[in-house]
Amino acid sequence: MKTLNYNEAYAALEKLVHELEDDSIQLDTLAEKVKKANELIAVCEGKLRNIENDVKKELKD
Known part of the structure; x- marks a missing residue:
């Protein structure tokens, strides 16, 4: 599978759910x-x- 960004993966998931x-x-x-x-x-x-880990790391610094 091609590496997807979050928006691409979410859109594909929505399509599959439908x-x-x-x-x-x-x-x-x-x-x-x-x-x-x-x-x-x-x-x-x-x-x-x-993303959550990156944000937590940035907030600690």
């Missing part, structure tokens, strides 16, 4: 989409953790 909420989703692709959503969630959480 697809997952759609009643016409193909069951054959459900597991793949859920896996991709989990990967995007991990990217977003990691970016937020890094």
